Amino acid sequence: QVQLEESGPGLVKPSETLSLTCTVSGGSITNYYWSWVRQPPGERLEWIGYIFYSGNTKYNPSLESRVAILVDTSKKQFSLVLNSVTAADTAVYYCARSNVGRSGYHMDVWGNGTTVTVSS
Amino acid sequence: SYEMTQPPSVSVSPGQTASITCTGDQIGDKYVAWYQQRSGQSPLLVLYQDNKRPSGIPERFSGSNSGNTATLTITGTQPMDEADYYCQAWGSDTTYVFGAGTKVTVL
16 A cells, blocks of 8 residues: 655754655555645644645645645655744644545645754 | 534443534534544544544444534444543644544543
8 A cells, every 4th residue: 555754854944944745655656636734743733735746735824935846756745844944833744645626625645744854 | 713612521321322513614614524432542534524524433423514513423322432522623724633533421
């Protein structure tokens, strides 16, 4: 079955850029949407954005000015870039396979998550 | 942006029924999904399209959605069901929106 694995630095300095990668294994990256979701300590899940395998993206309006999601289908990877981070961006970051459309609007496969701390 | 409200906590005795609500404006017009998140784990999809169960999810998990309230029901709750549960819908601005989560305690 499809598995997702997040990777990237666990510590980022304030004002710098957070970059994470999600690798898809056990299945295809095509014909699906792929999301990033984060969860600050003790808080709710927050959807960051998604990318379709073709490259089309949609972002959470609250983060849109600082975020970009990219896809590399040849490597079966998609990436998150978040600029100008602050302590408020400290969270567990998850990647997830997303459904948009007739199959519903939900995320059916999740990675284990990776903790990112923003601190100097 | 679309908002949904969940009770912070629900307590249930083993074997009894737990009901978790998710309220939002005309939420019955939207598809709702529910996720279970055990302590220290990633979310697990337990219901989608209001009441459909993914493969491997026990039948004791069921759902309904009408008017301003969507409900996740756990019938015959087991100790392993103790977790945080999040509702999720598709907002009018075509974005995913999560509720604040409900902590289910099995006493």
